[in-house]
Amino acid sequence: MTPVYCWVSLGSNHERDYQISRALQALQTEFGDLSISQVYETQPVGIKAKSCAPFYNLVAGFYTCLKPGELNKLLKRIEGNEKYLMPADQSIYVRALDLDIISWDEASGEVDGVQLPYPDLLKHDFVLLPLAELAPNQKPTGYAQTYLELWQEHAHPEQVLKPVELNC
Template identity: 35%
Template sequence: MGKAYLSLGSNVLPERNLASALHALRQRFGTVAASPVYRTTAIGFDGPDFLNAAALIESDLDVHDLNDWLHALEDAHGRDRSGPRFGDRPLDIDIVFYDDLVIEGPGNLRLPRPELRHAFVLKPLVDIAPDFVDPGSGKALGELWAQSPERDVPMSVVVLTSPP
């Protein structure tokens, strides 16, 4: 079993899609530690705000099979990868950490995820695992957040009203 630290985001029917994704994670992996959900502005393009969260699961899948499973979950929620890299997304789930693996590839799989530097990824992870040590920097997530230049980026908490 490996511990996977996930970043979840959506800006297309975000409440429904995030609630559905968390439900699917619980159905497949059992207990899921989930962060609060935060509203953040789109980065890299003009679009509706995103809702972002983090989740911690214990997975019986290796990192590559988990990545494939998560892509299938995104696809089931209407994810279209044919458009621009930065755009609207019904569901985006990335593995930020898998245990202490540091890998690059195949495809876009990179651990730790470079998006860790952004508040929309880091803050939710800090909420569920402040003492986890990033194998890339050797620093605990709480320490990375304390040093983050995005620490003051406005992020309001959103309560999901869709059924889990």
């Protein structure tokens, strides 16, 4: 199979530096060179729990020969058993690591068990802004606008993204 380019989102709100660094290292080991966006600290979006710590979010791009389903399985292995931690207080939401495929080449619809492109692309600034920075002139499959144009039109002012540096 010819390698295709894909974008993946990374997020963590528990041991954020460690979890994001661990995931980036695993992706680099598996796929080689990565295009990595700025890391942003973000407040939770759409989480109903009483308490939820801020997230670190970013986007990484790379070439892969894995099909979307195979890539998704690899991402879930990288997440490991730490994806959802269950604190004693169930009103607290903890997501140690979350990895999602945003796009896989020009695939569209449900492909190999994965919905492409990422269905919440326009809802989550923590996905759209990094893509606007990394690939401003690229049009996601099924969209008439580039990532930059989509960011300019669909940014949510209430979703504050604060640039941060990882402390590895």
